[in-house]
Amino acid sequence: MGPSVTSRLLAETDPATTGIVPDGWHDFFVAQAGATAALAGLVFVAVSINLERILSFPRLPHRAAVTVALFAGILLQAPLALMGDVTLVAFGALVLGIAGGIEAFVVISGLRMGRDRANGRKELQLAAMYQLALLPQLVGGVLLVAGSGAGLYWVAAGYAVSTLVALTNAWVLLVEILR
Incomplete structure (x- = not known):
């Protein structure tokens, strides 16, 4: 005997057993992957163009690596x-x-860099910015694991904040470094 109507309906609506991309999310994830890939490519170009200058500042290689990592998270x-x-x-x-x-x-890479006493406040602001970029994704992941579709909105918010933080860093690596 096959599954009952009730069990089939539960299986169709249970977030633990249904596909990830309901009602319009497919286009969102397609757009995120495409836009992020383009932006990540631009960051690689910016770093390549300014590599010598970036390496001459002790903290900029870390900033470049975090920028790539934020984009990589979305791309993965x-x-x-x-x-x-x-x-x-x-x-x-x-x-x-x-x-x-x-x-x-x-x-870990931030801790390995050590403290910069001269720019302690700026360093703290950057660290907070990086945490703010990743926190919504972590919250979204927890909600999704708990079976709540609301986690998708947190993941989307995390993508937005990560992109803004990475774009800010990209601006520094491409433009501000030349000042």
């Missing part, structure tokens, strides 16, 4: 959401893993 996550058989829970776990890995990279 967005295509995973487009896989037809991934569930919200599975996508949440992937988001947590990727954003958590980037978070660890940002914190």
